[in-house]
Every structure is written in structure tokens, then in C-alpha cells.
Amino acid sequence: xxxxxxxxxxxxxxxxxxxxxxxxxxxxxxxxxxxxxxxxxxxxxxxxxxxxxxxxxxxxxxxxxxxxxxxxxxxxxxxxxxxxxxxxxxxxxxxxxxxxxxxxxxxxxxxxxxxxxxxxxxxxxxxxxxxxxxxxxxxxxxxxxxxxxxxxxxxxxxxxxxxxxxxxxxxxxxxxxxxxxxxxxxxxxxxxxxxxxxxxxxxxxxxxxxxxxxxxxxxxxxxxxxxxxxxxxxxxxxxxxxxxxxxxxxxxxxxxxxxxxxxxxxxxxxxxxxxxxxxxxxxxxxxxxxxxxxxxxx
Amino acid sequence: xxxxxxxxxxxxxxxxxxxxxxxxxxxxxxxxxxxxxxxxxxxxxxxxxxxxxxxxxxxxxxxxxxxxxxxxxxxxxxxxxxxxxxxxxxxxxxxxxxxxxxxxxxxxxxxxxxxxxxxxxxxxxxxxxxxxxxxxxxxxxxxxxxxxxxxxxxxxxxxxxxxxxxxxxxxxxxxxxxxxxxxxxxxxxxxxxxxxxxxxxxxxxxxxxxxxxxxxxx
Numbered sequence: 001x002x003x004x005x006x007x008x009x010x011x012x013x014x015x016x017x018x019x020x021x022x023x024x025x026x027x028x029x030x031x032x033x034x035x036x037x038x039x040x041x042x043x044x045x046x047x048x049x050x051x052x053x054x055x056x057x058x059x060x061x062x063x064x065x066x067x068x069x070x071x072x073x074x075x076x077x078x079x080x081x082x083x084x085x086x087x088x089x090x091x092x093x094x095x096x097x098x099x100x101x102x103x104x105x106x107x108x109x110x111x112x113x114x115x116x117x118x119x120x121x122x123x124x125x126x127x128x129x130x131x132x133x134x135x136x137x138x139x140x141x142x143x144x145x146x147x148x149x150x151x152x153x154x155x156x157x158x159x160x161x162x163x164x165x166x167x168x169x170x171x172x173x174x175x176x177x178x179x180x181x182x183x184x185x186x187x188x189x190x191x192x193x194x195x196x197x198x199x200x201x202x203x204x205x206x207x208x209x210x211x212x213x214x215x216x217x218x219x220x221x222x223x224x225x226x227x228x229x230x231x232x233x234x235x236x237x238x239x240x241x242x243x244x245x246x247x248x249x250x251x252x253x254x255x256x257x258x259x260x261x262x263x264x265x266x267x268x269x270x271x272x273x274x275x276x277x278x279x280x281x282x283x284x285x286x287x288x289x290x291x292x293x294x295x296x297x298x
Numbered sequence: 299x300x301x302x303x304x305x306x307x308x309x310x311x312x313x314x315x316x317x318x319x320x321x322x323x324x325x326x327x328x329x330x331x332x333x334x335x336x337x338x339x340x341x342x343x344x345x346x347x348x349x350x351x352x353x354x355x356x357x358x359x360x361x362x363x364x365x366x367x368x369x370x371x372x373x374x375x376x377x378x379x380x381x382x383x384x385x386x387x388x389x390x391x392x393x394x395x396x397x398x399x400x401x402x403x404x405x406x407x408x409x410x411x412x413x414x415x416x417x418x419x420x421x422x423x424x425x426x427x428x429x430x431x432x433x434x435x436x437x438x439x440x441x442x443x444x445x446x447x448x449x450x451x452x453x454x455x456x457x458x459x460x461x462x463x464x465x466x467x468x469x470x471x472x473x474x475x476x477x478x479x480x481x482x483x484x485x486x487x488x489x490x491x492x493x494x495x496x497x498x499x500x501x502x503x504x505x506x507x508x509x510x511x512x513x514x515x516x
Contacts, residue, residue, distance in 0.1 A: 015480075017461050020454045020455060022459065022460050022464070023460060047487055048484070050487070051487045051490065052391075052483070053387055054439065054486065054490060055451055055452075056387065056455075057436045057437060057440060061346070062345060066341070066343075066357075067354075070344070070361060070362065074332075074336060074361075074365045074366065075329060078365070078369045081366065081369065082327055085327070
């Protein structure tokens with residue numbers, strides 16, 4: 001910004017205001033430029049900068065929980081950013097991943113590497129979101145809720161892509177699109193299915209107004225022999241699980257399934273169990289995933 | 299409180315290491331790691347943004363921007379040694395201040411990056427000190443500020459005002475505001491380092507030149 005470079009002494013003198021962000025824009029730019037080019041030590045910047053976060057404790061900061069929808073917004077935006085990064089044919093989720101791998105003290109597992117040119121195909125999911133945004137009595141509540149679901153779903157799809165199962169990811173994507181389509185109809189409920197302890201299998205579902213449940217599941221262990229996954233609805237206020245249909249799962253671990261319609265008021269539990277064979281009237285096998293249906297927040 | 303014989307900084311390093319591990323995963327593009335980071339710091343982040351902007355919807359935008367900034371820049375920050383919490387909350391703070399300033403006319407905003415220049419990376423001693431601090435220590439450090447120092451720091455930190463704006467708002471000469479800001483931060487640092495541990499304060503002895511009592515001269 002300034003043509004004249006700032007002297008080291010001047011920059012040091014501005015350290016306190018700089019770390020506080022209390023400099024005028026031109027001064028701040030000059031200090032930043034100085035820090036980037038000057039090889040002299042600048043201890044005071046770090047020393048004073050380390051104090052700034054404690055100013056949070058100045059009296060009067062009221063701790064406020066952010067609205068629950070903010071998490072969904074952030075996760076959806078990050079998922080979109082991730083999809084964009086991958087779509088622009090970068091060889092890895094971030095350009096700096098190779099550097100990351102070299103970091104000597106990286107305490108976590110090395111990052112997964114995505115093959116060059118891999119893209120995350122979620123156009124239909126996005127279209128679903130846009131459709132949803134135009135429908136319904138309370139579009140904003142819907143958008144937030146669907147965005148949260150899409151974030152979860154994209155994460156699931158992303159993991160599939162990492163495993164190199166692109167066609168499975170596409171199949172899962174179509175299943176998700178079907179769920180979102182069903183969820184976008186007025187009066188539908190959404191369900192996030194999470195695995196039970198020691199089980200695998202997660203996904204999302206929409207309960208259509210007629211009571212049928214449209215599911216997109218991933219990460220389910222493959223069925224073998226006569227085994228099936230049976231879907232159950234435990235209606236709110238009723239103790240008895242009602243079987244609503246069964247399906248098999250291949251090596252990909254994904255499933256798209258629509259159940260027989262039964263009465264499913266908000267707050268009903270949707271469960272999946274792994275049964276030795278079709279036709280169970282009560283769950284005999286392990287319950288692998290459950291979720292509770294809910295109307296979108298308005 | 300401070301454990302005279304305990305392994306100082308152990309707790310802090312463990313917490314920092316945990317954050318760092320999460321940040322590595324964030325840098326690798328793992329969304330659930332971002333969510334973990336969000337859940338850990340969302341209340342602090344939102345509270346800061348809300349205090350600065352005094353506008354719930356703007357505060358949400360600020361927090362979203364900040365976490366997306368962290369999401370995009372984690373790979374660059376992950377190599378540094380600083381505290382993840384400090385980094386994250388300073389992004390929130392910067393964005394909130396920017397948001398407030400953007401609402402005022404004729405303000406040209408500098409391009410801020412979400413990665414501090416190398417010189418801003420916190421020294422190794424700092425996390426160790428910080429880990430031994432509890433809220434009482436921090437409150438005590440804040441009481442080491444004179445009223446005018448506290449006012450200047452508060453107007454800068456929570457008000458998003460520049461030194462010049464503070465000078466105008468409080469009817470104080472700019473030079474006086476500058477020394478309040480500087481001496482205030484020095485006083486806090488000395489108090490925090492003192493509370494955090496002797497070993498650390500040895501390293502920080504160079505700061506002792508600027509006496510906080512002198513700050514009251516303004």
C-alpha cells in the first residue's frame with residue numbers, strides 16, 4: 001500500500017495496536033508488509049499478540065449459544081467448498097496436503113489421498129436443495145434443515161469417493177436425491193439414522209405424508225445368504241415395532257429403499273435390523289441403526 | 299490453581315495436541331473434524347462475534363466466515379506452533395471487527411489473511427503458561443489494568459475501534475491512547491506470565507521494562 005517501507009523501529013512501536021487490530025488500514029498494511037519481509041526478530045508481536053485472546057475475559061462478555069441451524073449452514077458451506085476443490089481437479093483435498101504429510105509431528109493419521117481428476121458428483125442433491133428452497137410454507141427453516149442433511153450426506157458420499165467407489169457414490173447420490181425430493185414435500189418429516197453401539201450403518205430418510213419412508217443408507221455390512229435388513233417403524237406412543245419392508249445390501253454397503261406406508265407421526269423411531277431372513281414380525285436380529293422422525297423446524 | 303511441582307504445561311500441551319490433531323484432519327478436508335472444532339468453540343466464537351457486532355444475524359455470518367476461513371486455511375496453519383484456539387478466536391475477532399467497520403461508510407479494509415505472519419506465531423513458552431491459567435488468574439491480570447487502559451483495550455477489542463477512533467471518542471490525544479494500549483497489553487502479559495509459572499516468566503523477563511503503573515500516567 002505505502003510505497004515507503006516501514007522501518008523496523010516504527011513497526012515495533014505499532015506492535016500493540018497491530019495485534020489488537022486497532023491500526024488504521026494503511027498502517028496495518030505497512031506493518032504486515034514489514035513483518036513479511038524483515039528478518040529481524042519481532043518478539044513483541046508474539047508476546048503481545050498472545051495476550052489479546054485473554055481480552056475476551058474482560059467483564060461483560062455474555063456466553064451465548066449460537067442458533068442450532070448455524071452448524072448446518074457451516075457444514076453445508078464447507079462441504080460445498082470441498083466438492084468445489086475436488087471438482088477443480090486438484091490432486092488432493094487441499095493443495096497443502098503434501099506438505100502436511102511431511103510435517104514431522106503430525107499426530108494424526110496421514111490424510112487420505114484422492115486420485116487426480118476425481119470429482120464428487122452431487123448435482124442432484126444440490127438441485128434438490130434448490131427445489132426445496134422454493135417450496136413449502138417456511139422456506140428458511142427448510143433450507144437450514146436440508147443444508148444440514150446435505151452436509152451429512154455429502155460427508156458420507158465423500159468417504160465413498162475416498163474408497164474409490166465412484167459408481168457406488170453415484171448410486172448413493174441418487175438415493176439421497178430421492179430422499180431430499182421426498183423431504184421437500186409439505187408435511188414430510190426427516191430422519192437421520194445413526195448406527196447403534198458396535199454397529200455400522202448410517203443414512204437419512206424422509207417420511208412422506210402417506211407414511212412411507214424413503215431411505216438412503218450407507219456403510220452397512222453386506223448381507224449374506226438369506227439375510228435381509230428389515231426396516232421398522234415404532235410410532236410415537238406405541239411400543240410395537242411394525243415391519244415395513246426389507247432389502248439386501250451388497251459390498252458397496254449402500255441402499256436406497258422405500259418402505260410400505262404406515263402411520264408415522266413425528267417423533268416415531270425408524271430402525272433397521274439385520275434379520276436372518278425376510279418376513280420377521282418382530283425384530284430378532286441386531287438393530288443396526290435408528291433415528292427419530294421430525295417435522296422441519298419452521 | 300498452580301501446582302508448584304506438577305508438570306507445568308502438561309495439561310495445556312495435551313489440550314493443544316488434541317486441537318492440533320483435529321486441525322490436521324480439518325486440513326485434510328475432513329468435515330467431521332471441522333464439526334468437532336465447531337462444537338468445541340462455537341459458544342466462545344459466537345459470543346465474541348455477538349458482542350462485537352451487537353447483531354445476531356451478522357454474528358452468525360461472522361462465525362460462519364471464520365470457520366470457513368479456518369477450514370480453507372487449516373493446512374497452512376497446521377505447521378505453526380501456536381494454539382489452535384487462539385488462532386480460531388482471533389479469526390472470529392478479526393472478521394467481527396471487519397464486519398462492524400464495513401458497516402461504516404468510507405472505510406477501506408486491508409486484506410487480512412487467516413494465517414498470522416510468521417512473527418506472530420506464539421512462542422513456545424506461551425501455551426505452557428496459558429495452560430496453567432484459570433479464570434481467576436485472568437481476572438486478576440485484568441485488574442492489573444488501570445481504568446483508562448481497560449477502557450482503551452475494550453474499545454479496541456470489543457468495539458472494533460482503531461486507536462484514532464478511540465482518541466476521538468474519548469477525547470484523548472492519540473499518543474496517550476497509543477501508550478494506554480501498549481502499556482495495558484504489557485501489564486496483562488506480565489500478570490499472566492507471573493500467574494502462569496515461574497519458569498515461563500524467566501524467559502519473558504525482557505518485558506519488565508514497561509511498568510504497568512506507568513500506564514496510569516495518561
